[in-house]
Amino acid sequence: MTIHDFPKGPYPTRVRIALAEKNLQSRARFVMVDLYKGEHKKPEFIATKNYSGTLPVLELADGTCIAECTAITEYLDNLDGQPALTGRTALEKGLIHMMSKRAELELLDAISVYFHHGTPGLGPQVELYQNPEWGCRQRDKALRGMHYFDAVLKNQPYVAGKAFSMADITVIGGLVFAAIVDLPVPEECGALLAWYERVRQRPSVKDQPAFLDLAA
Numbered sequence: 001m002t003i004h005d006f007p008k009g010p011y012p013t014r015v016r017i018a019l020a021e022k023n024l025q026s027r028a029r030f031v032m033v034d035l036y037k038g039e040h041k042k043p044e045f046i047a048t049k050n051y052s053g054t055l056p057v058l059e060l061a062d063g064t065c066i067a068e069c070t071a072i073t074e075y076l077d078n079l080d081g082q083p084a085l086t087g088r089t090a091l092e093k094g095l096i097h098m099m100s101k102r103a104e105l106e107l108l109d110a111i112s113v114y115f116h117h118g119t120p121g122l123g124p125q126v127e128l129y130q131n132p133e134w135g136c137r138q139r140d141k142a143l144r145g146m147h148y149f150d151a152v153l154k155n156q157p158y159v160a161g162k163a164f165s166m167a168d169i170t171v172i173g174g175l176v177f178a179a180i181v182d183l184p185v186p187e188e189c190g191a192l193l194a195w196y197e198r199v200r201q202r203p204s205v206k207d208q209p210a211f212l213d214l215a216a
């Protein structure tokens with residue numbers, strides 16, 4: 001399988017962690033797509049890899065392309081018939097999907113909008129439209145999201161309950177992006193900070209390129 005990738009990117013990091021959690025890294029080859037050159041927005045990429053023009057994209061040997069981190073993670077998690085990241089029971093699947101989607105809406109995607117609209121982002125050749133006020137509103141939304149996940153993690157060890165899951169990986173992606181845009185987790189979010197310190201020790205997390213030169 002081929003991953004169209006941007007190694008230090010927050011969303012690609014989600015899939016890289018999932019690959020490592022499932023011990024699938026050796027089966028994946030990574031093809032770098034340069035976001036700062038706008039390669040992900042080229043007509044051929046959009047036509048053949050991902051209509052949405054984002055990374056990562058999982059391309060299978062038969063040419064099938066799966067985009068969207070949640071979908072890629074679900075695919076990888078179910079390859080061996082032993083889902084460990086997306087839930088085994090209906091209840092686990094429902095709670096993990098909800099909390100992962102909430103982590104996108106309230107944290108990761110909000111920071112992404114701030115990056116693209118409230119900062120220079122990928123540069124003027126790629127950021128063809130920017131709305132700084134909208135970007136800053138999304139930054140404030142992400143800070144509220146950090147407090148929400150701090151409250152969640154005061155009462156349970158992982159984002160969706162008792163076990164590490166795709167939802168934790170999505171929050172990790174959010175905090176990776178927060179470090180990129182220099183949006184520190186508020187010091188009063190002690191439970192979120194403690195959780196982050198703990199999950200960053202996981203072998204699937206600590207060696208990711210995103211952490212190599214980030215004070216994340």
Ligand SMILES: N[C@@H](CCC(=O)N[C@@H](CS(=O)(=O)O)C(=O)NCC(=O)O)C(=O)O
Pocket residue numbers: 006008009010011012035040053054055056067068069070112122126
């Ligand atoms: N909903 C998508 C979002 C993916 C996404 O935004 N990826 C970023 C990559 S990175 O910023 O995390 O490295 C991207 O392609 N950004 C490029 C752009 O939005 O122009 C997903 O979950 O996969």
